[in-house]
Amino acid sequence: MIVNALFSVLFTVTAYLFVCLKALAGAFGAGSVVQYVSALTALSGHLSQLVVYGGDVRSNAPFLQELFAFLDTPNEMYQGSLTTEKRSDRKYEIEFRDVSFRYPGTENWALRHLSVKFEIGKKLAVVGPNGSGKTTFIKLLCRLYDPTEGEILLNGIDIRKYNYREYMDVFSVVFQDFQLLAFSLGQNVAAAPEYDRARAEKALRQAGFGDRLKALPLGTETSLFRDFDENGVEVSGGEGQKIAIARALYKDAPFLILDEPTAALDP
8 A cells, every 4th residue: 555655656756856857948838737636636536546456366366266276176076978868757866775875075975875766746855854865875976976886766767977067957956055146036037147037936936936026126126236227126034035935936847956955944
């Protein structure tokens, strides 16, 4: 800050001295002095701001290096190439076949010898105490991790052989730690800049957000939070969870997976 202030003072003094000497030498009339002084003052302010921004960039550079190093972390998981079968009847079947898993860097098993099979059209509730592996089960299903032992099959084929993006199109997932963004309600539901308004409204009503939606003057165009819009609205934890559920319903994937979806909702 001291260097920036000193730079600004020296520049301003030099500029004023230059303009006055030029005026005395007859290079331009006295009336032009005000014009030149105003322009140089504005230039001085902008240059001072540039110095400040340069200092900010220099201060933040070490943190950005860590961020970019994280973003550049290579994906070492096996990437398959098979396309998922686009079935009009949505007959998909998932099977965990003797699956065991432990997180990297630990010797404790999060899941051990799990075998289960489920298919579209049926409901499966995974119940257990904290730390029993319920969320781990979902993470394995979504290929956030691969099993340490055993295999997971989609219609009889190891899920690792599928193209990951196409495989994830089969699932709509609501995790415990979902994230809402400071965009419009409809964009949050669709997770995209453009969305089908009628479809988003339907998903919100199905998720129990219908009454609050009616109270919003701009409907699905209402901004969430006030980060970019001073007229944005705040939502409670329960309302946020309903929006996250609506997001999963909007996707309309064959499998709908909810990880403790009612934790913040009223009974």
